[in-house]
Amino acid sequence: MAKINIKPRVRVPRSVKKGDVFEVKTLVFHKMESGQRVNKKTAKKIPRNILNRFVVTYNGKEVLDAVWQPGLSANPYMAFFLVAEESGPLVFTWTDDNKETYKKQVMLKVQ
Amino acid sequence: MHGPHSADLSSSTQNLPRRDVLKMAGAGLAVLTLVPFEASATPESTLAAIKKLIGSKAPKQSRIKINLLDIAENGSTVPMTVHVESPMSEADYVKSVHLFADGNPLPDIGSFNLGPHNGKAQISVRIRLAKTQHIVAVAEMSNGETFIARRKIKITIGGCGG
Numbered sequence: 001m002a003k004i005n006i007k008p009r010v011r012v013p014r015s016v017k018k019g020d021v022f023e024v025k026t027l028v029f030h031k032m033e034s035g036q037r038v039n040k041k042t043a044k045k046i047p048r049n050i051l052n053r054f055v056v057t058y059n060g061k062e063v064l065d066a067v068w069q070p071g072l073s074a075n076p077y078m079a080f081f082l083v084a085e086e087s088g089p090l091v092f093t094w095t096d097d098n099k100e101t102y103k104k105q106v107m108l109k110v111q
Numbered sequence: 112m113h114g115p116h117s118a119d120l121s122s123s124t125q126n127l128p129r130r131d132v133l134k135m136a137g138a139g140l141a142v143l144t145l146v147p148f149e150a151s152a153t154p155e156s157t158l159a160a161i162k163k164l165i166g167s168k169a170p171k172q173s174r175i176k177i178n179l180l181d182i183a184e185n186g187s188t189v190p191m192t193v194h195v196e197s198p199m200s201e202a203d204y205v206k207s208v209h210l211f212a213d214g215n216p217l218p219d220i221g222s223f224n225l226g227p228h229n230g231k232a233q234i235s236v237r238i239r240l241a242k243t244q245h246i247v248a249v250a251e252m253s254n255g256e257t258f259i260a261r262r263k264i265k266i267t268i269g270g271c272g273g
Contacts, residue, residue, distance in 0.1 A: 021230035034239075036216045063228045071212050071220030073188040073237040073270070080223070083230035 006030050008104040015109040016084040025079040034070035053095040059088035084110045152218035157211045160218045164209050170259035175250045177262040186240040187270025195232035195250045205232035206251045214244025239270040
């Protein structure tokens with residue numbers, strides 16, 4: 001299946017102090033088709049297609065590994081916390097049921 | 112089908128188990144569109160889903176808190192936050208948090224693997240809920256302990272499709 005534009009949006013503080021705990025907020029556009037809905041015209045189930053994996057790395061080290069299930073809403077939002085260590089990239093990777101991956105990178109400034 | 116009158120149909124299905132009703136629905140397109148879910152999770156199947164992830168441990172009811180609305184008008188996006196009390200140090204941290212909804216077609220919401228680098232064991236997500244039900248959150252700690260919390264939420268309009 002073709003890649004769709006999930007418009008990943010990530011919010012981190014503009015700058016953080018070393019050792020601080022800060023919140024990372026993420027939002028993507030995705031229908032998160034649950035596999036439970038029925039196409040009313042054909043009476044067939046609409047096949048499941050959700051983002052099933054969300055992995056975040058910070059300076060190359062994995063800091064969050066989430067398995068997403070159909071119970072998450074469409075346009076999934078997720079927020080979590082991190083400890084500021086060194087300035088560096090935060091890489092967010094979403095994977096859908098068709099094994100398409102979507103990436104977003106944000107540079108974190110640590111003072 | 113049993114006859115041209117819809118009243119006949121409803122009375123003939125009244126005493127059948129839901130599964131049989133669904134089998135019949137396979138023949139009748141109109142009924143199928145009215146029943147979008149094959150089945151719904153139950154507190155028992157949710158327990159089974161929890162067991163599948165954490166094994167047969169008995170989780171204690173403490174240290175984990177679910178922050179959630181009491182009543183949501185629309186079940187398609189319900190914000191929720193889970194917080195686990197933990198120092199999140201190298202020696203003692205929350206390994207993972209699992210979320211379940213015991214009245215959805217599928218009980219699993221997601222599993223979130225954390226570590227000491229998270230600093231604070233708190234995650235926020237938006238979930239979809241088919242009907243009024245309980246949300247269950249289970250936390251696994253680095254030392255193997257498990258904690259559980261359960262919270263009821265009322266849903267005015269379900270949000271799993273259909």
